[in-house]
Amino acid sequence: MRRTGKIIIRMGLLLTTWSVVAAQAPGDRAGRPLIPLTLKQAVDMALAPDGNIRLRLAADAVQIAESRASQARSGLLPNFDATLVQQNLTRNLAALGIGFSVPLLGSMFPDVVGPFNVFDARTTGSQTVFDLSAIRRFGAARSGVDTAESEEQSAQDIVAGEVTRHYLTAWQARSRVETVRASVDLATALLDLAEDQKRAGTGTGIEVTRARVQLANERQRLLVAQNQYRAAELRLLKAIGLKLTDRVEITELFTHEPVNIDLNQAVAKALETRADLKAQRQREQTARLSHSAVKWERLPSLVAFGDYGTIGSAIDSAVPTRTYGVMMRLPIFDGGRRDARRAEARIQMDQERTKTADLEAQIEMELRIAFDNLESADEQIRVSAEGVELAQGELAQARRRYQAGVTTSLEVTDAQTRLERAQDNQIAAMFNFQVAKTDLALAMGLSREAVK
Incomplete structure (x- = not known):
């Protein structure tokens, strides 16, 4: 019975530490070193120049917009060209309507002249003096640059929100792995106890079989949880x-920290800071300037031009x-x-x-949903904590009772199952709360600031 006592002590230790999430990741493969990663570090890595692919594409879009603005600006700047020509040519004057005779000399002016040489070195230039349509096109192109920059900021907010969600999902999966692993250890201890009691004559074979079935189920759950975590x-x-x-x-430790903010304040803040809304307003401005550019094409435009050079039959x-x-x-x-x-x-x-109007309504809807989710998650955390406490007591x-021999292992197994469900509910409640906070920060345009 000494071994039985040790097993009971082991079960007690497992019960008291059931809700502790270990820091080690499950199944370190091939001896690869683990990279400790906080939520802030994950977001910073994603926002780095060589991080998330979406940010690199957004940065490229800014450069493309700047190039288009430079093209539009060129229509308002001076244009100069230089030419250097050396040619030998003949001309058919008759084809040009030039042909006459000299009566006194009794001869005809030749139809074809040449060959002769022409050398011409010349610089030409032009400058738009007034073209309101070109000015509006340049303004639209500059507005396109502002749009691309706002879209880049919006991409950073979206990436920060996505990384936070993926980090929370990994945290939830890792927590479930550790919870199921604790269930496997407890099921192993129950199997050892059932086998000891059978050998001592105080247990039955059905108790051992039931314990083995429970252990097999917990191992199956562990395999599924580990795969989900990976x-x-x-x-x-x-x-x-x-x-x-x-x-x-x-390595992040998430806690329940209530969010104190009014819905109306959140809506006002979002309409001020949301980068995607800024980008949409810039797109509206670009469309307005483009329409103005087409409209003012009816106005006359004024261009100054000139050239200067030397021309002759030879350089000298x-x-x-x-x-x-x-x-x-x-x-x-x-x-x-x-x-x-x-x-x-x-x-x-x-x-x-x-x-623009639709996006403003979308932002308000996202904020209302985020507030509802936060309120629900707050209540879920309270209820799940109470459920875990009751399940641990059960x-x-x-x-x-099983140790005293007044009940079978079935009662312990049922209690263990209810505790597992309660702990899953607690993990899910914390996950839902953190996701709701992330959604609120994203809806307000503060995803990057929220993790700092």
Whole structure:
């Protein structure tokens, strides 16, 4: 019976430490070193230049927008070209209507002249003096840069929220692994106790069989939990931008810290800080400027031009020549193309205005859902904590009754199952609470600040 006493002591220790989550990750494979990882570190890695792929694409989009703005600006800046020409040519004057005779000499002017040489070194330039349409196009392109920058900030907020969710999912999966592992240890202890009691003549074979079935079930649950944890770990690694062969150790300790903020304040803050809303407002501004650019194409434009160079039959005989002037271009009729483009631009402007209003309503909806989820998660944490406390008490009583021989192991197994369910509920409640906080921060545009 000495061994039985040791097993009972072991069961007691397991019960008192049931809710403790171990720091070691399950099943360290192939001796790979674990990377300790807090939530802030995970988000910082994802937001690094070589982190999440979405951020790299967003940064590329900013550069593309800046290039387009430079192209639009070039229409307002001077343009210069230099040419150097050396040519030998002939000309058919008759083809140009030039042909006459000299009566006094009785000869005809030749139809074909040449060959002769022409050397021309010249610089030409032009400068837009006034073109309101080009000015509006440049403004639309600059607004596109602001849009891309806001979209990059929005991508950072989204990535921070996604990484937080993946981290929480990995934490939840790891916690379940440790909970199930504790259940396996307890089921092993119950099997040892049942076998000792049978050998001592105080137990039956059905008790041993029942304990073995329970142990097999717990081992099955452990395998499933470990696989779920590995899948969650892989998703976290991909979101961070690490190699999928790396291993991480979830070190964050999540606690229940109520959020004190009013819904109206949250809505006002979100409408001020949400990067995606800023980007949408910039898209609306871009559409408005594009519509204005098409509309003002009807106005005349003014361009100054000129050239200066030397021309002659050879370099040593070339003489300076120049041209300068001002040209006004006045659109009259283009077959209706301009009117069609203006109508298209007006529709696009109305679409962006509608999208802005819809996004503002979407933000308020997301905030209301986040507040409802927070309120529900608060209550879940309170109820789950009470459930774990009651289930632990039930299991302790069942263990004492089984030890005293007044009940069978079935009562202990049932109590163990209810405790497992209660602990799963507690883990899920904490997960739901942290996810609700993450959703609230994302809805307010504060995902990056929330983890700092």
